Every structure is written in C-alpha cells, then in structure tokens.
Amino acid sequence: EALLKLNTPESLYQIFTANQLPASDQFGDWWRLLCPECESWCQTSVHTSLPLCTPGQFKLLTNHRGSKKCAATASKKQ
Numbered sequence: 001e002a003l004l005k006l007n008t009p010e011s012l013y014q015i016f017t018a019n020q021l022p023a024s025d026q027f028g029d030w031w032r033l034l035c036p037e038c039e040s041w042c043q044t045s046v047h048t049s050l051p052l053c054t055p056g057q058f059k060l061l062t063n064h065r066g067s068k069k070c071a072a073t074a075s076k077k078q
Contacts, residue, residue, distance in 0.1 A: 004036055007065050013055040023052055033061045038073035040064075 003011040012033075015021045022034040024041065025048040032041040042064045046057045064070050 007062055009055040009058040009062050012058040012061055016052065016058065031057075033058070035061065035064060035070060037065055038070045039077065040070070040073060 003015050012021060015036075016023065016033070021036065024032050024034070027041065027043070029047055031044045031046045031048055031052055033044060034040075035042050042061050044052070044057055044060050046052060052058075
C-alpha cells in the first residue's frame with residue numbers, strides 16, 4: 001500500500017517483483033501493466049522480447065497514474 005502511494009518507477013518495480021502488479025504480453029508487441037487505480041492496461045515502451053527487469057521500465061505507468069484520465073476512470077469505478 002505504501003509503495004503504491006509513492007508512485008515512483010522504483011516502487012512500482014518492487015510491487016511487480018513481488019507479483020502484485022499484473023503484466024501481459026497478449027496485446028501485441030509491447031508489455032502492458034495493469035493500473036492498480038483505474039484497472040486499465042497501460043502500454044510500456046518495452047518490447048515483449050525483453051523482460052521487465054529494471055525500474056525505468058515502469059515510468060510510463062507512473063505517468064499514467066498521475067494523469068487526469070486515470071483519476072477520472074478510477075473515481076467512476078468506486
């Protein structure tokens with residue numbers, strides 16, 4: 001919970017490595033991560049031929065979680 005509030009690439013990577021942040025390669029050529037707030041799949045900049053293995057790969061999810069779109073979608077789901 002505390003790591004989610006931080007919303008940094010490093011904190012999201014720690015959540016991912018603890019198997020608490022779903023990832024999928026079923027949407028095409030890029031990994032997608034499930035946003036814990038709005039439950040939307042967020043595309044990364046990492047090709048599925050590469051593993052998700054560094055905190056920097058979670059930057060786009062960090063940006064998404066700070067967006068108005070994510071906040072609006074999350075508030076509709078509550």
